[in-house]
Amino acid sequence: MVAGEASGDLLASLVLKAMRERWPQLQAQGIGGPQMAEQGFEAWWPAQKLSVSGYVEVLRHLREILGIRDALRERLLRERPDVFIGVDAPDFNLGLEAQLRAGGVKTVHFVCPSIWAWRMKRVEKLQRGCDHVLCIFPFEPELLAKHGVAATYVGHPLANVIPMEPDQAGARATLGLPAEGEVVAVLPGSRASEVEGLLPRFLAAAALLERRRPGTTFVVPAVPVLQERIERLAASGPAPRNLVIVRGQSHAVLAACDVALVASGTATLETALFKRPMVISYATHWLTYALMKPRHLQPWIGLPNILCRDFVVPELLQSNAKPELLCGALADWLEAPERMRAVQEKFRDLHVLLRRDTATLATDAIAQVLSS
Incomplete structure (x- = not known):
């Protein structure tokens, strides 16, 4: 198995x-993270090695990533596992x-690439490389079938993990947050490049909002390997006074x-599965964005908007990812x-749609692929 970042590790x-x-x-081996390790997975390389986003950002790490892939390929072709996922x-x-x-x-391949959003040419790679694709969104198997790719809708695993009615009071107690008053979650991403690029903007926006709505508590669930970096960024620039940084626990933070x-x-x-209104934001290197934008096939970037086929929550990207706009x-x-x-x-409707017995499906x- 190969999972390349925190979300893949969870799935x-x-x-x-x-x-x-x-x-x-x-016996499960390859590239993975701590949650896979809890299930007995042996990581030859940590998932964090692949947690790099954007064309320009990837170039800085390309030699190491290609070296890992070459070494992994040679080992798997030599040892010939029953299945690669x-x-x-x-x-x-x-x-x-x-x-x-x-x-x-x-x-x-688990999680169909978002060919319905951009990079339609990836269908050709799925045709060449995949005996089967496990899809987390209901419309994907039909789309793949048109291109001769076998696929199964398995639902989204997170829809089973996240409760239909989150316990806000319990989550606040667990995190030591005030039972009353407004709490804003600040999630700048799980990659180092995202944290460096987005967290200063997010914290500056939080500082502006604190002035507008005194008494608001702001909580950042820090990916453990990035916690020191997050704390340093929070101390070095504009940030709200009432800021809490917790180690992991992103689900508790979203519930709270x-x-x-x-x-x-x-x-x-x-x-969205925690039923929390949100503001979606992103900003990457200008060249990365310039290369990606023409390939995008629809007007939405955020998954909740894509699945609802509407701008149900605001998206503030690139030059619009300004603290004053985020605050507003x-x-x-x-x-x-x-x-x-x-x-x-x-x-809530979206949660019902995505909730399936994902692990069993x-x-x-996978058993069908093994027996074919």
Whole structure:
């Protein structure tokens, strides 16, 4: 298995648990993170090695990443596992899967690349590299079938992990937050490049909002390996006085908050499943954005908006990711309770749609690949 960042580590760990229950003698190895390790996974390289985003940012680490992929490919072709499962990380996994499949190793890709949003050419890579694709969104298998790619809708694993009705009071008690008053979650991403680029903007926006709404508490769930960097950034620039930085516990933070400021990515879907209104933001190197923008096939960036086919939450990207605009968008939510309740109902419907027995459906599909 290969999972390349915190979200992939979580998704893989959920499926690994079901696989181990089905196959008690399972040996799972490759690239993964701490949650996979809890399920007995042996990481030859840590997932953090692949947690780099954007064209320009990847170039800085390209030699190391390519070296890891070459070494992994040679080892897997030599040891010939029963199946290779690539978990998201399409830039790393799809090419590797094609080489492994050509060498006779069966391959499964978990999380269909967002070909419906951009990079339609990735369909060709799925055709070459994947015996089966596990899809987390209901419309994807039909789309892949048109291109001759076998796929199964397994639901989104997070929809089973996250409760339909989050316990806000319990989460606040767990985190030591005030039982009353407004709480804003600040999620700047799980990659070092995201934290460096987004957190200063997010904290400056939080400082502005604190002046506008005194007594608000701001909470940052820090990815453990980035906690020191987050604390340094918080101490070196504009930040709210009432700022709490916790180690991990992003789900507890989302359950505890009233509204969230979130970097575009899987965390936006997690926030939606917690029924929390949000402001989605992202800013990357100008060249990365210039290269990506023409390839985007639809007007939305955030997963909640894509799945709802509407701008149900604001997206402030690139030059619009300014502290004053982010502050204003957060305040707009807090000052409109009826609007907050309306979007929470939309997110509840979305949760129902995505809730399936993902682990069992995924394991059944993997078993079919093994027996074919």
